[in-house]
Amino acid sequence: GAVVSQHPSWVICKSGTSVKIECRSLDFQATTMFWYRQFPKQSLMLMATSNEGSKATYEQGVEKDKFLINHASLTLSTLTVTSAHPEDSSFYICSASGNEQFFGPGTRLTVL
Amino acid sequence: DAKTTQPTSMDCAEGRAANLPCNHSTISGNEYVYWYRQIHSQGPQYIIHGLKNNETNEMASLIITEDRKSSTLILPHATLRDTAVYYCIVRVQETSGSRLTFGEGTQLTVNP
Numbered sequence: 115g116a117v118v119s120q121h122p123s124w125v126i127c128k129s130g131t132s133v134k135i136e137c138r139s140l141d142f143q144a145t146t147m148f149w150y151r152q153f154p155k156q157s158l159m160l161m162a163t164s165n166e167g168s169k170a171t172y173e174q175g176v177e178k179d180k181f182l183i184n185h186a187s188l189t190l191s192t193l194t195v196t197s198a199h200p201e202d203s204s205f206y207i208c209s210a211s212g213n214e215q216f217f218g219p220g221t222r223l224t225v226l
Numbered sequence: 227d228a229k230t231t232q233p234t235s236m237d238c239a240e241g242r243a244a245n246l247p248c249n250h251s252t253i254s255g256n257e258y259v260y261w262y263r264q265i266h267s268q269g270p271q272y273i274i275h276g277l278k279n280n281e282t283n284e285m286a287s288l289i290i291t292e293d294r295k296s297s298t299l300i301l302p303h304a305t306l307r308d309t310a311v312y313y314c315i316v317r318v319q320e321t322s323g324s325r326l327t328f329g330e331g332t333q334l335t336v337n338p
Contacts, residue, residue: 118269148325157313158270158328207269215326217262217269 116142118210120218127198128226134194135221137208143188144210149181152205152220164191198225230314235333238308244301246332248314251295258319259290260326261299263310270313270328273299304336 117140127133137147145166150158162183163171170183182194191210195202203225209217231249238244250259260275274281274288276297281288287300301308313331317324 120269150328157330158264160325160327163325205267209269209326211324214272214275216272220267220269222267 116140116210116212116214116216118208118216118218120206120208120221122221123219124222124224126224126226129199130197132194132196133198133223134192135206135208135223137191137193137210137218139189139210139212139216142210142212144191144212145188146211147185147191148209148211148215149183149191149193150207150209152207158207161193195223198223200225230316230329232312232314232329232332234330235335237335237337238301238304240306240336240338241303244304244308244334244336246299246301246312246314246334247296248299249296250314250316253294253316254318256318257316259288259294259297260315260317261286261288262313262315262326262328263308264313264331265307265310273312304334306336306338308334309336310334 119138121136147164149161151161152158161176164183164185166185166188172178185191205220207220209215258275258277261273262270264270274286276288290297311331311333313328
């Protein structure tokens with residue numbers, strides 16, 4: 115299947131700092147990318163839908179000013195968690211939509 | 227998208243077939259049945275999807291009942307590496323990429 119990468123695979127940061135997570139589709143162009151969040155022992159929750167060249171669409175309850183999404187090219191979308199707090203600690207997963215939807219390996223964020 | 231119901235957990239012996247059921251009684255005529263799985267601390271992996279005919283690929287087989295209200299994912303010879311959470315998702319397939327709504331899934335444990 116198609117390959118989607120995420121960077122970094124894990125990150126630890128101090129409360130109040132910002133963290134950027136990159137999502138790349140390596141062998142196909144993705145008009146649409148999705149960002150999910152997963153807390154321990156829970157299912158994936160969609161945070162936002164990112165379309166290349168336009169503003170992201172956020173799910174209800176997700177703060178767009180806190181979770182900044184940029185989809186500047188057909189192979190790259192970034193999620194920036196601004197002013198991170200311990201409650202933002204989670205597993206963040208992106209997916210890219212080609213013929214099907216393919217997921218990245220996830221980024222484990224720990225905010226101290 | 228139609229709601230799906232899956233058992234919370236299942237066990238299977240290594241080498242035997244694993245049959246994972248999914249109920250989707252409110253499925254619409256234009257909705258597909260998708261299966262993904264998530265191995266611990268990794269991103270979800272696409273397995274298979276179908277509309278109304280049974281489907282088979284190198285990973286699994288998908289059996290959809292004639293009324294389309296339920297389906298079964300079959301792993302013909304389960305291995306320890308198949309231990310994962312399996313998600314059954316129903317959605318309309320759109321050309322621009324459509325969102326996936328994850329339920330709680332079934333935790334499949336393959337035992338030696």
